[in-house]
Amino acid sequence: MSNAIVDAVQKHPAPEGLKYTYGTAGFRTKADVLDSVLTRVGLVAALRSRSLKGKWIGVMITASHNPPEDNGVKLVEPLGNMLQEEWEVLSTDMANKANGDEVLQYYNEIASKYKIDLDAPARVVVARDTRASGARLLGCVQDGLKAAGAEVKDYGFLTTPQLHYMVRCLNTEGTKDAYGTPTEKGYYEKFGAAFKTALKGKKPQGSLTVDCANGVGGPKLVELIKYLPPKEEALEIHVVNDNVIKPESLNVDCGADFVKTNQRAPPSSKTGPGDRCCSLDGDADRVVFYFKDQSNVFRLLDGDRIATLVASFLGDQVRSAGLADSIKIGVVQTAYANGAATQYVEQHLKLKVDCTPTGVKHLHHAAEKLDIGVYFEANGHGTVIFSPDTLDTIAKYEPKNPGQADALSVLRACIDLINQSVGDALSDALLVEVVLAHKSWTTQEWLSTYTDLPNRLLKVLVSDRTIFKTTDAERRLTSPEGLQKQIDAEVSKVRQGRSFARASGTEDAVRVYAEAATKAEAEDLARKVAELVK
Ligand code: 16G
Ligand code: ZN
Incomplete structure (x- = not known):
């Protein structure tokens, strides 16, 4: 196995001078610098599975709402949860090892530190979204998994939540907590039947237009619809932006992130006042609803x-x-x-x-x-x-x-x-x-259940975002010193004011959020806090 690991790692050498971090969304960056990371993630996934006595671990290749040229990877725990934090750190360290020998040494170190039996079975489930780089990156993970001697189930294209579903189903099969059948059909049958029962004969008003961000959610929704009650009895769904043949259109001028960030419908939208719409993101783990009101004003339901x-x-x-x-x-x-x-x-x-x-x-x-x-x-x-x-x-x-x-x-x-x-x-x-x-x-x-406070979100480029440290669920800054006091002073000048600044976990920037009684006050507050952060 040792030689195989060194060979697999050498086959996908790491670009020089790059530092990778397993962040809130796993590893995520430009797809063309991810090959080495994916192979190492394969090794970590095998170790994680062995540390749990052969439970299935998930590997999802996606960069969610990010542009088409990006990609990423994240690991999924046996019940479908996000990777344990301790293993995020191990993954980061593994991703930054320079060559085959160092990787192998670290692989063995992890095994001895966690008393992992390297002869125990390793089982790993992989899937990917529809990005053009996905097939190549899948090959890189496969090389790592093969070198580590893992048993692999490749589900091809799946939404991120479908992959989480498969992992949970595989690990609970045959137990009292069995979650479902670990197949795509099993997923559609489970959710389709539950939808029908939950409706209890009630028919949704009008139709729902679903913008699929030109991502993997499109074809999967088309499939799911086949398992829903017929539209005459239940819900009529119009699927739009489901072009996965053109991966360069993924998340471009459509999708949940576009709609939420720009506070408007995708420019391609043809729906009229009152029509109910929603947008998925590129891997279909986010959804926001919206409609145009009678005065043609865009209304977001986030x-x-x-x-x-x-x-x-x-x-x-x-x-x-x-x-x-x-x-x-x-x-x-x-x-x-x-x-x-x-x-x-x-x-x-x-x-x-x-x-x-x-x-x-x-x-x-x-x-x-x-x-x-x-x-x-x-x-x-x-x-x-x-x-x-x-x-x-x-x-x-x-x-x-x-x-x-x-x-x-x-x-x-x-x-x-x-x-x-x-x-x-x-x-x-x-x-x-x-x-x-x-x-x-x-x-x-x-x-009409309540009226949102006007708000503003700004992205501020700073020279070093790591100096921004927060407490109280990111609502207050503890560093740089004195900055929170200044923010508090600005907040107290507006009615119903609230504002916070935090370093982004996915981009090299600080995000500033502000809300207040009026749009003018919210925008002013956001600008002032952004100035303080700069
Ligand atoms: C990641 C997170 C998302 C969060 C976003 C914040 C997961 C699966 N995804 O996409 O929940 O809202 O990061 O990004 O945890 P930010 O740190 O750049 O603001
Ligand atoms: Zn997503």
């Missing part, structure tokens, strides 16, 4: 809105089922959540709100501590997780009347409809449709 909608609906079902005393719902947000959304959850829905640093793993961990944890980033990435005790309570509960029985069956179907392993744009979009159908709400009614 992750905050999905969280409030879903939390209120699940709260209603839990109450109607007679379970309010035994099951508590909580919402997890980041500092980017609009202040009005936080206030709506706390004061109107009367639910607890937790705030965590940016990045799905932080929200996921916080949500795991709740009976029902609804977590969404404002950018549209999120899901709902049910604790094992809650699942048990819901499974065993005997309804006392037909009203309770109805609510209980909807609740059970929602558990199946929501991808428990990770935020899943396809599953989230169907969930939103179920809630709107049950409430008989248009997007306008959804929007």
Whole structure:
């Protein structure tokens, strides 16, 4: 095995002078400098699997919402969670080893440090999005996996959440926690059936237009539609921007990130006032909704809105089922959540709100501590997780009347409809449709639940972003010294002001967020804080 590892690494030499980091989204950069990283990630994945006695580990090759020439890779833990932080550090170190001998030495060091039996089975699942560089990078991972003697399942093209689903299914097959059949068909059947049951005969109003960012979500949604109830009985879906034949169009002028960042519909959009739309990102783990109102003004329904909608609906079902005393719902947000959304959850829905640093793993961990944890980033990435005790309570509960029985069956179907392993744009979009159908709400009614505070997000280029250190879920700076005081002074000058600055985990920049009672005040505050940060 030793020679094989050295050979595989030498086959994909590392470019000189580059430093790689396993960040919030795994390794992510220009695709043409990733070959060496992918081979080493293959080795780490094999080690991680062996350290867990041969449990399946996932490797997803994607750069999500980033431009077509980028790519990336991330590892998935056995239940579909993000990689453990300790292993992120090991991955970073491994990615930066210079040559075959150093890599082999480090491989053996990890094995001895974690008492990993190198003869134990290693099982790894791989998949990729539709980027042109994906096939080459897959080859690089395969070389690493083969050298480490891992058993490999290659699922070809999948959305990121589908890969997470496969990993969880493979590791729970045949146990009491079995999550589903580990095939694409199994995924569509599970979510399709749950959608039908959760609707309970209610028909969503109008149709839904889904912008797939010209990414892998397009063909997968087309496939999923075949497993949904016929459009005459349930939901009519129009799929747009699903051109994966032209990978250079991925995320270009379309997709969830474009819509959220620019606060407008993709220029190609042909929908009229009131038409319900949503956009996925390039690997279909984010979704945002939107529509044009009667005055043709663009209206965004982002992750905050999905969280409030879903939390209120699940709260209603839990109450109607007679379970309010035994099951508590909580919402997890980041500092980017609009202040009005936080206030709506706390004061109107009367639910607890937790705030965590940016990045799905932080929200996921916080949500795991709740009976029902609804977590969404404002950018549209999120899901709902049910604790094992809650699942048990819901499974065993005997309804006392037909009203309770109805609510209980909807609740059970929602558990199946929501991808428990990770935020899943396809599953989230169907969930939103179920809630709107049950409430008989248009997007306008959804929007009117509360009014967002005007806000502004700025990207500030600085010479060294590592000096920006935060506390309190990234809401306050501890370094550079004195800066937070200056920000506080600016915030106090505007009505309903809030602002924070944090170093980006994915770009070489500092992000500044500001909100206030009026658009002018929010923009002014953002500009002033950006000036302070510079
Ligand atoms: C990554 C995160 C996303 C987060 C974003 C923030 C995952 C899977 N993805 O894309 O959740 O919102 O980074 O980027 O964790 P930033 O640090 O550049 O603001
Ligand atoms: Zn994504």
